[in-house]
Amino acid sequence: MANQTPATMVIGLDGATYSILDPLMESGHMPYLRQFSAEGVRAELESTIPPITPPAWTTIMTGRSPANHGILDFFRPEAPGSQFLRFVSTKQLQCETIWSYLTRRQRTAACLNFPVMSPPIPISGYSIPGFVTWRHLRHACYPRDLMDTLKTIPGFDLKIIAHDFGLEEKVLAGCAFEEAESWINYHTYKDQQWVKVLEFLSGYDPCHVNALVLDSIDRLQHVFYRLLDPAFYGKGLSEADKQIQSILFTHYRALDNMIARLAEIAGPEGHVFIVSDHGFGPSQYCFYLNSLLEQLGYLSWSDRAISESESAGDVSMEAVKNHGHLLDWQHTIAYVNTPSSNGITINVRGKNSRYGILPEEYDRVRNQLRDQLMALKHPDTGQQVVTGIWTREEAFGGLEAAPDLTLRLWDNGLVSTLKSDEIIKPRRECAGVHYPDGVFMARGPAIRSGVRLDPLNILDVAPSILYAQGLAIPEDYEGGVPEEMIEPEALAANPVLRGTATQGAQKQAADALEMDEADMELIMKRLKGLGYMS
Amino acid sequence: MGKPDKTTIFNDILATLEKVSEDWEYSGEITPDTFLLEDLGLESIDVVVLGEFLEEHYQQSFPFTEYFTELAQQEILDLRISDLVDFIDKHFSPQNEVV
Ligand SMILES: [Zn+2]
Numbered sequence: 001m002a003n004q005t006p007a008t009m010v011i012g013l014d015g016a017t018y019s020i021l022d023p024l025m026e027s028g029h030m031p032y033l034r035q036f037s038a039e040g041v042r043a044e045l046e047s048t049i050p051p052i053t054p055p056a057w058t059t060i061m062t063g064r065s066p067a068n069h070g071i072l073d074f075f076r077p078e079a080p081g082s083q084f085l086r087f088v089s090t091k092q093l094q095c096e097t098i099w100s101y102l103t104r105r106q107r108t109a110a111c112l113n114f115p116v117m118s119p120p121i122p123i124s125g126y127s128i129p130g131f132v133t134w135r136h137l138r139h140a141c142y143p144r145d146l147m148d149t150l151k152t153i154p155g156f157d158l159k160i161i162a163h164d165f166g167l168e169e170k171v172l173a174g175c176a177f178e179e180a181e182s183w184i185n186y187h188t189y190k191d192q193q194w195v196k197v198l199e200f201l202s203g204y205d206p207c208h209v210n211a212l213v214l215d216s217i218d219r220l221q222h223v224f225y226r227l228l229d230p231a232f233y234g235k236g237l238s239e240a241d242k243q244i245q246s247i248l249f250t251h252y253r254a255l256d257n258m259i260a261r262l263a264e265i266a267g268p269e270g271h272v273f274i275v276s277d278h279g280f281g282p283s284q285y286c287f288y289l290n291s292l293l294e295q296l297g298y299l300s301w302s303d304r305a306i307s308e309s310e311s312a313g314d315v316s317m318e319a320v321k322n323h324g325h326l327l328d329w330q331h332t333i334a335y336v337n338t339p340s341s342n343g344i345t346i347n348v349r350g351k352n353s354r355y356g357i358l359p360e361e362y363d364r365v366r367n368q369l370r371d372q373l374m375a376l377k378h379p380d381t382g383q384q385v386v387t388g389i390w391t392r393e394e395a396f397g398g399l400e401a402a403p404d405l406t407l408r409l410w411d412n413g414l415v416s417t418l419k420s421d422e423i424i425k426p427r428r429e430c431a432g433v434h435y436p437d438g439v440f441m442a443r444g445p446a447i448r449s450g451v452r453l454d455p456l457n458i459l460d461v462a463p464s465i466l467y468a469q470g471l472a473i474p475e476d477y478e479g480g481v482p483e484e485m486i487e488p489e490a491l492a493a494n495p496v497l498r499g500t501a502t503q504g505a506q507k508q509a510a511d512a513l514e515m516d517e518a519d520m521e522l523i524m525k526r527l528k529g530l531g532y533m534s
Numbered sequence: 535m536g537k538p539d540k541t542t543i544f545n546d547i548l549a550t551l552e553k554v555s556e557d558w559e560y561s562g563e564i565t566p567d568t569f570l571l572e573d574l575g576l577e578s579i580d581v582v583v584l585g586e587f588l589e590e591h592y593q594q595s596f597p598f599t600e601y602f603t604e605l606a607q608q609e610i611l612d613l614r615i616s617d618l619v620d621f622i623d624k625h626f627s628p629q630n631e632v633v
Contacts (some may be wrong), residue, residue, distance in 0.1 A: 079597065084599040084603060087582075089586075133580055133583070134557065135557065135558055136580065136583045137557075138557055304607065325603060325607050416573055426611070
């Protein structure tokens, strides 16, 4: 290592929430996490608006809000103004990642299974992105030959660490008991494979910062939230549900072991952070927002749209693929384009559509729609359905690509884009959805012990990682280091410093490789050691 | 870049497949009649990523999602390499920058 700063480990637990982790710690299923939490600090971690995976992890990776880093959703329009969608990628990323920043500060990093990290950005270290299928994973890794190195790990399984879109979609649509069991086991195995990759890299070529996202619990909680939160299962379970619950508990125990192993890699001098991109909670209903927009006269379905019996309520490629043809664009003013953003787009003639309203009508129409949505009452409970609503300016600093309105629902659920006869329908079974409050835990020599902090914001994660590496915090970072988590003596010895701003995304790839000669020599030596160069 | 003819596009697709398919479990000869899903075993998301490699090669964007949506609407669930060649030929227009 060029720099002798102790290692930092960032354990990303996609969708981790205290409403599930606390009971598991108390009941003895996660003894290591319990110990970790007692020895370090913990806080709730407020996610991005909306609290969804790609923007939230990108905020963790950049220290910037979605308005600045430009990742707003799982999807982006295929072309400006197009209703056809593709997955977001590094090409939409507007800010420098911490991996690139660390590279410029003579630190190495391994970032594993983070969304939005493909195509790869060259860094001093290793990058293997999440949400990439096994057929394309090789070319999404950095360095380019990393896959060949990984294949030397005994038992390495490329297909397991990659994302299986078909499988995840199928399960979200509902699954039988046998399928549930093998699906949970698949996720245990997948997480273990990722840990194995990080273990391998840390032995082979230790990095200053190791960061790994384990995404199993997000997937499992979407389907099985009701079996994991005692507020639900406390009311009694069927025998079949009890069996699934016991398999789920086994998974969380395995996860606890993985967290222990990862923390061990950081060593006694290192700092360990456990963070989630958002929390989780129950959702009993499905809200068909496009159908509401039709009722209110903003949207018209094409004759290809048929009423759905139930929406999976999540990111389904199928729904997205067909979406463009479900609407009669000539007669649609406002619509929800993706099943993952809770965002409404307003068609403005000559701006983002050939049809729609005139530019001068925009403010009036948007205000009217906002008022109508805020007035909506739940048919069963009478409570307000839309509990928060943000304009493009409020949520995303006016960013052109952002939705005109972004909604928070009474149950934090995601809206369905599909056609339905009823606007709000009970789900067959309670589902898990993203809640804004995730988790933040930290432990290490400079971290206070056994302290519960006031809630933090997800913007505070990147500065905390840089502080643990002894680095100044770029002045354009929007959060800060929570000083209350640091031992007073350590803080006095190493005060939080603000430094120069990060560089734009375009420069980061070029600059990452443009290092001074000493660094270059070192990297060459490392690459040689790895067998990349002769 | 001048507009390539269909033979050149076919060869470009072959070269792209060659570049990205190292881990794929397919060893047969690829012809214009090879189906991407049935023969090469791709999933629809893989085809979009393959499309992005082609966009990089041609330095322009193509409306791949729109095309696949159109096919799905016609209940066409697979496409041949030659369909992809025709699609690229039809939409070749270097002023459509990659987004
Ligand atoms: Zn997530």
